[in-house]
Amino acid sequence: MDSIELSVIIPAYNAGQTIGRCLDSVLQSVQQAPVEIVCVDDGSKDNTWEILQAYSKKYACLRIFHKENGGVGSARNVGLSQAAGNYIAWVDSDDYVTADWYETIYSGLEKYNPDCLVFDYFYTRDDVDEPQHIALPEKVNLKSFVYEQSLERELKNFLWNQVIRASFLKKVKFNETYYMLEDYDVLTWVTTIFENIVHINKCLYYYVQNESSLTHTYTVSSEALWNIIWTNIDIVQRRYDYYKKLGLPISINDCAIHFCEYLYQNKCHEIKWAERSAIVRENLRLHQGEILRDKGVGKRVKIKAIFAIMGMDSLLRALLKLKNK
Template sequence: MKDIIVSIIIPVYKAEKYIRGCLDSVVRQTCKDNYEVIVIDDGSPDKSGEICDEYARKFSMVKVFHQANKGVARTREIGVEKAQGKYIVWVDADDSADPTLIENVVQRIDESHADLILYGVQYQYQGVVTKEQIPVKEPLEIMRRKSITGKYSTLWRLASLRDFWLGEKVPEEMERSAEDGYMSIQLFMKAKHIEVIPKILYYHIGDNPDSIRHSCDGKYYMGNFSIWYYRLHICEKNYKDLIAHCASRAFSGAVKAYSMSLINHDLPAKFQKELIESLYDLRKYPIGGRLRDKFLCWCIIHRIYGPCRWYANHKIKKLERKNRKITNNHSNI
């Protein structure tokens, strides 16, 4: 077997409905060697782990590791430790890779020796398929700037050097929902040579009701607040024209996180204290509009929690209706 160039890492949790399609896509690559598939079963309560073991018995490139549930951020760190490839490619358990993904990535590595490679993505959401604009190679500083605004904030749309991951640890407050955004910034800031592949090579399913993006709790919005607050402080040094945008997003995330925590009781006291302090701090930034958020911020600061609880319950019920609709659509397929 030739040296492993690319490690595909797949964190798996409660993905029984999707994992076969995902694994089929990575074991049937047109590139027959040069890659491995690292599957981390993060304590799945369904049959996801058993299905992964089944593929490991059939395909020598698949290596499965089981663990008690640690969350996706820590699972990714473990995946990097297990990986032997020089480059890392991420595939979510409910998504799939184009059959030529690894072939295209290896070819671009051979041609350019880039340390980060972007490729196109196709999205499917509630039966609607859209193709994101094919990435265009731009000056390094412009691509870094786009990573700050969230343009390139998903890890499954890029291949990167494994070395870039070593020593990196996602902050605790971003573990639930912002690990992609945080790590993508680290990767773009480390990269010296970025290349693009002008093809759709990844297929993302956006309507899995069990995915994190379809949750609505304090931890989810804590991550949302934290990543935008982190971006805000980067912009104060390097991208001053983006300050207002980042501040507004951080402000909204903080209000939602605190309001949701009043219902779900899922944020420790240290995070609630951080949110309060940040809301005081964010008032010094130019935050346009967002009258609802400003009102809820005033309520939080003055400990008038009734409107915050009403808002949190409203958002939870709205998401529940949305998830029921998605589930019913899946049942009718």
């Protein structure tokens, strides 16, 4: 591979406080490499667009796009449609990358020519960087990747620590109605066509946890939030059923986590909660054997699931509330 064209896509919404740090880190890492940075402002109400315009005047590799607010899925679709690279990398606007992010990625792509290159990262909260090392070897087979993915531990279902062949991503489209898990949904369909997966055992990305992240900045009503959680259950369940149909090894852990999340929220005024909760409990009963046998399911999730199956989740919810107090 003589040269590598990499497109770095950065969706941004109300990222005025963090987009500069994000862009500085990427620009420092890529230096003069044959890389383009595609940044899509999803109708920000702050000064994000003004900052992007200022940066674009200084850096020819930065291409910026402004659109009406339509959610992160629509911003990703715009970025993907504009990307010209052979590989796609993603960076969230409130995160940033290490100085050797590009150099390490380039080396891995040049050496292995993979369909997917996944790397480790730092979980950053309150200025503390906690290394997250994914339990995978350098050369990864699809079955191991899928199973580790389904555990939802160090290998999260995010795009920012996966560099994927552009021709694969160009075959799919992000669902623009999803408030969350639009990347999870796309990875469900893309992952199954990976034939060459490489894991770089090095932390190259700072995954920053704060209230200004994309997950927090799109405000919704309480009822809408419950609808989002319900949609997330459908997205996760659909992946589980799809991978099972393909005969791929998958842990029930991710499904169990989302089922329990719906039942064990502290407050709920959503009108369909009782009806939907009955469906969730029935799903837990259907998967009871898998949840209890699966070593990938955590002890706390198993306890929550057992209480729900017994119809005692309201009791456990009350106990957990008391414990938190």
